[in-house]
Amino acid sequence: MKVSICSYRPILVPCSLDNFDYQVDPYVGCEHSCHYCYALNQAETDWAKEIFVYNDLTSQLRGELGKISPQKIYMSYYTDPYQTLETEQCQTRKVLKLFLENGFSASILTKSDLVLRDMDLLKEMDNASVSVSVAFNDNHIRQQFEAKTIDTEDRIAALSKLREAGIKTSALICPVIPFITDVVPLVDMLEPHTDVIWIYGLSINERSDKNWQNIQDILNNHFPKLKEQIESAVFSADHSYWIQLRQELERLQKDRQLNLNIHL
Ligand code: SF4
Numbered sequence: 001m002k003v004s005i006c007s008y009r010p011i012l013v014p015c016s017l018d019n020f021d022y023q024v025d026p027y028v029g030c031e032h033s034c035h036y037c038y039a040l041n042q043a044e045t046d047w048a049k050e051i052f053v054y055n056d057l058t059s060q061l062r063g064e065l066g067k068i069s070p071q072k073i074y075m076s077y078y079t080d081p082y083q084t085l086e087t088e089q090c091q092t093r094k095v096l097k098l099f100l101e102n103g104f105s106a107s108i109l110t111k112s113d114l115v116l117r118d119m120d121l122l123k124e125m126d127n128a129s130v131s132v133s134v135a136f137n138d139n140h141i142r143q144q145f146e147a148k149t150i151d152t153e154d155r156i157a158a159l160s161k162l163r164e165a166g167i168k169t170s171a172l173i174c175p176v177i178p179f180i181t182d183v184v185p186l187v188d189m190l191e192p193h194t195d196v197i198w199i200y201g202l203s204i205n206e207r208s209d210k211n212w213q214n215i216q217d218i219l220n221n222h223f224p225k226l227k228e229q230i231e232s233a234v235f236s237a238d239h240s241y242w243i244q245l246r247q248e249l250e251r252l253q254k255d256r257q258l259n260l261n262i263h264l
Pocket residue numbers: 030031032033034036037038039078079080111
């Protein structure tokens with residue numbers, strides 16, 4: 001993996017998510033190497049093999065934050081703020097320190113337990129929150145789809161520690177891969193450690209998308225018997241797989257009074 005310096009580009013950029021006006025991505029690229037990553041479709045760089053860091057993140061971001069009022073900022077839309085490189089580069093920690101110094105707060109989404117390192121800063125912020133995403137019940141299968149992430153159980157353990165420390169937590173089951181992701185056991189594992197679980201299906205726009213081509217390679221190599229079923233569920237015009245799963249989860253939500261936010 002190559003580390004390069006990012007030529008000038010804004011660090012703080014407008015965010016399209018509800019409830020957030022701005023987002024910060026401390027890196028360009030992501031070492032986690034999830035083969036389904038939607039960022040692969042728009043990447044201008046070799047996303048998992050060359051990671052860009054900002055030359056002087058602190059002074060650049062300080063200037064950018066100075067132009068807006070204190071608020072909660074989303075981290076990270078395009079990359080994981082706690083990829084392995086963060087242990088030496090500390091770009092995410094620098095961002096959080098700046099947020100804290102200037103009255104901002106953070107909403108973090110990660111697949112790593114490295115976020116625990118920054119609990120001291122998150123606890124000091126007004127209403128900081130951390131989300132952890134998981135998609136696989138079996139860690140052997142996880143490694144086929146996410147080459148360099150940590151075990152599902154370790155992510156959930158991190159979520160538990162964050163919650164115990166008084167930090168607001170949520171979880172994402174994302175992406176649900178038809179006939180591979182078993183959603184209900186993941187809900188059971190996550191539910192004691194979070195107030196809300198968001199559930200999103202695998203979203204592919206076109207068969208020519210880079211992430212779908214990656215998934216096809218995995219299916220050909222490891223799940224040849226499921227390939228046709230999965231492809232049909234992903235691209236079927238009647239969305240029957242998703243409608244059925246949604247109905248099942250809505251029943252579960254009602255029966256067990258769960259706080260599920262289902263986007264299937
Ligand atoms: S952690 Fe997120 S940004 Fe990084 S490769 Fe995986 S899906 Fe993409």
